[in-house]
Amino acid sequence: MTVFFTNLLLWPAIFLGLLPLLIHLFARSKPPKYAFSSIEFIRRIVRTTMRVRKPKDWLLLVLRTLLILFLVLAFLRPLFFSQQRLAGHSRRKNVVLIVDSTASMACVDGAQTRFAAACAEAAEVLAGLSSSDSANIVWLDSSPDSVFPEPGSNIGYLRDALRRARVGNEAGTIENALRMAIDMLADAEGQREICILSDFQKSAWEGVPLSVPKGIDLLRIKVGDSTSANGAIADIVCRPASPLEGEQGTIFCEIHNYSPQPRRRTVFLRIGESRQSRSILIPAWGQSTASFEYMFRKSGKIVLLASLDEDSFAGDDQRTEILAVDSALDVAVLGRDDVATEVWMRALNSLDWIEARRIAEVDLMRDGEAYDMIVLSDWNGAGAEDLVKLLEGGAIVFCAPAEGLESRKLGQLIPGVDQAELKGLRLARVSKQLRARIVAQRERAFELFSEGEYGDPLEARFDSRLEIPSVLASSGRTLVAYDDGAPALLRFRGSGDFLLWNLPLEPADSNWAGQANFLPFVAEMVLASRLDSRTRQRDALTPGERAVWHLDRDLPEDEIDLEGPEDTSVALESRPRRSGMDFLSEPLDRIGLYTWRHNDRPSEYDAVNFPSIESDLRSMDADELKRDEAVALVSGSELRRLRDGIKLWPGLLALTLCLAMTEFAVIKWAEKT
Secondary structure: OEEEEOOHHHHHHHHHHHHHHHHHHHOOOOOOOOOOOOOHHHHHHHHHHHHHHHHHHHHHHHHHHHHHHHHHHHHHOEEEEOOHHHOOOOOOEEEEEEEEOOHHHHOEEOOEEHHHHHHHHHHHHHHOOOOOOEEEEEEEOOOOEEOOOOOEOOHHHHHHHHHHOOOOOOOOOHHHHHHHHHHHHOOOOOEEEEEEEEOOEHHHHOOOOOOOOOOEEEEEEEOOOOOOOEEEEEEEEEEOOOOEOOEEEEEEEEEEEEOOOOEEEEEEEEEOOEEEEEEEEEOOOOEEEEEEEEEEOOOEEEEEEEEEOOOOOHHHOEEEEEEEEEOOEEEEEEEOOOHHHHHHHHHHHOOOOEEEEEEOOOHHHHHHHHOOEEEEEEEOOOOHHHHHHHHHOOOEEEEEEOOOOEHHHHHHOOOOOOHHHHOOOEOEEEEEEEOEEEOOOOOHHHHHHOOOOOOOOOOOOEEEEEEOOHHHHOOOEEEEEEOOOOEEEEEEEOOOEEEEEOOOOOOOOEOHHHOOOHHHHHHHHHHHHHHHOOOOOOOOEOOOOOOEEEEOOOOOHHHEEEEOHHHOEEOEEEEEEOOEEEEEEOOOOOOEEEEEEEOOEEEEEEEEOOOHHHOOOOEOOHHHHOHHHOEEEOOHHHHHHHHHOEEOHHHHHHHHHHHHHHHHHHHHHHHHO
């Protein structure tokens, strides 16, 4: 806090404040004395009048002294600065405004959007700059950019850019925008300021470090109402993730309620010509799920469009997902040329909704993500590193390990296992006649057999099994066990599903593969694993990202088009690859469905959805805004007052006038008394 005088040439006039004191002292000269016969009555008059006259003299002295002092101070034209570090009356100012243009800024508070309010405050900040100052604007979105390459003095052009600007649907990369602003001010001379104008949405800004180098002031101007309520479609999930032609599936729409009151919302789902709706009650600051049943009658790409009855913030009331419906599951079998591998191939290919094929170890990473399921028959540890990556990506793996396999190889595929406890251990085969039984009766894979109508799926003779180390067995869920308690089928859940198959298929070790109930058991296990799988279709894009179409052959560029929402055309560029080419779009900013066309025929789809992080409209509070030594403000005009100071001379002139009127009143009062 400081006071700055803009007219210091008049400072000697401050000594005029001594003038009333001098007048008061000279006015106290003694009057001449005259003798009277009797002065008793005069003395009485003096005693009664001097009680009033002496206080009047002192009061007039104080009033006249203050009057002259205030009058002199008014001519000195003082300025008051509450933030001394922002005082820049006579310094060149270099200002970079970071204006938030992310999706949450499209929220309407009162009569305007938050973005419009931010642009208005930014214009107010720019209005306080002079022709000797420099400024620039950085737009905060997924790829921050600026109006000028460097701060410039064309303030009028910046204000015009604020009037033309439009809010987008993107999430923001805050660190990149701040780094860009810091780089612009690195070599600037004079006062340096970075002013952020945003709603400071808590979900996006909380925890983001906003430190700036010494010598740069960080200011924050908050716009918008921090209590705005909103509802949003956060996700669409299909079970199974990749349905088959003719299969019944369930589609789940996750709805969030960002408000302090429970709300009832209506969810609409459109799948081709099918229209369905559900009404759900969502708790305060909570979420609910609307489920829809649908029969996938044809294979191919299907567009799922979910929407809500609109609220004041409509950007996240719609979501699109692209679902691939397959004619058959693509199952890869990795194994040696032995009986067990042949049993797996024969069993899988006997199901008309499965296409099984033998692969080599080198095919795992090259085509691994294209398989719906991977079966490791008599696995000897080959490709363990590749399998770990596939499981982290959500793959489904059935593993029948080979005798003598190093346990640590198996432990690599199981999350959370201490590899040190497996050092030196190998899987040994135990020759022992046993029977197997289902332990996890409530598993979806065993629902078909729960009532006994289809018999016991494990009614067979098992003459041997592998000894699974206890550290592995305790890390998973036992689905099937032998009579002696040893695990026969274990499930390990992580990003993907890993099933450890300890049920021998060779005729020398069991007669199970020749039983009629073997095939239904395998089919139910495969179907249940798909339903429980956490794999998803290709993630939808968010605004600001580019769509890519990978082709395995070269095509002329004029044969490929990308059509956006409302039949808008999107600019493309092509990039050749070793075996084919890629077509890459410009950054997509509109939410909705995008259709790739080859010779005007739809061939591929992409969806751009609202970024979920922008749906929660709650803002940071005042204490959070002041962290990192930043100055929190409420408006651009407040920043101007902090920077240019508050003019005190109008108030001093008003006080001078009040003192003059008070002096006149005191004199009149004294005369009457």
